[in-house]
Amino acid sequence: MADSSRWTRIIVAGLVTGFVMVAVNKGVGRDETPARASVVPKRLDIPSLGIEAPLMKLGVTDGQIDLPPFDRPDTAGWLKESAVPGDPGSAVILGHVDTKTDPAVFYKLKQMRSGQVIKVVRSDGKVAQYRVDSIEQTSKERFPADKVYLEDGLRLITCGGTFDWDKHEYRDNVIVYATLVKART
Numbered sequence: 001m002a003d004s005s006r007w008t009r010i011i012v013a014g015l016v017t018g019f020v021m022v023a024v025n026k027g028v029g030r031d032e033t034p035a036r037a038s039v040v041p042k043r044l045d046i047p048s049l050g051i052e053a054p055l056m057k058l059g060v061t062d063g064q065i066d067l068p069p070f071d072r073p074d075t076a077g078w079l080k081e082s083a084v085p086g087d088p089g090s091a092v093i094l095g096h097v098d099t100k101t102d103p104a105v106f107y108k109l110k111q112m113r114s115g116q117v118i119k120v121v122r123s124d125g126k127v128a129q130y131r132v133d134s135i136e137q138t139s140k141e142r143f144p145a146d147k148v149y150l151e152d153g154l155r156l157i158t159c160g161g162t163f164d165w166d167k168h169e170y171r172d173n174v175i176v177y178a179t180l181v182k183a184r185t
Helices: 002-027 144-151
Strands: 041-046 050-059 076-079 088-096 119-123 127-139 153-162 169-185
Touching: 041 088, 088 144, 119 153, 119 169, 127 153, 144 153
Parallel strands: 050 076, 088 153
Antiparallel strands: 041 050, 041 119, 076 088, 119 127, 127 169, 153 169
């Protein structure tokens, strides 16, 4: 049974990576300039939760999406293969719910409600403002990769649900879906 679970996780990781690569290629334009390509999100602000978190770049390694390091629990990470928040495409930001000893940046994420505001400060000085559409808690086994990586908007993702002590991980993901309201300077 454990071997079957391992293969399921490998297949899911491969599918997620494929969706990410499709989303990245879908969003790349021919007229993209080097200056435009260097814009990155710098900070995530969620006023309703009291979150002001620095953002770091995350990539994909061996088919797995990298996560922010546990020794930086107040930092969230932007998946650099996704859209820059404020631009067309799916912008994905991940953060831990907790560490072995303390709450982390997305500890309160499951408390988000439709209509609340999320802001992302970018390196070009613009602030991308989003409105929360919905919040979903879903099993990691049924992760909605197409909805997360292929549809326009901001996606905030953390762990949730019950903790699986055998695997040392949460069984679910909490996902916040948000729509761009405006990008301002």
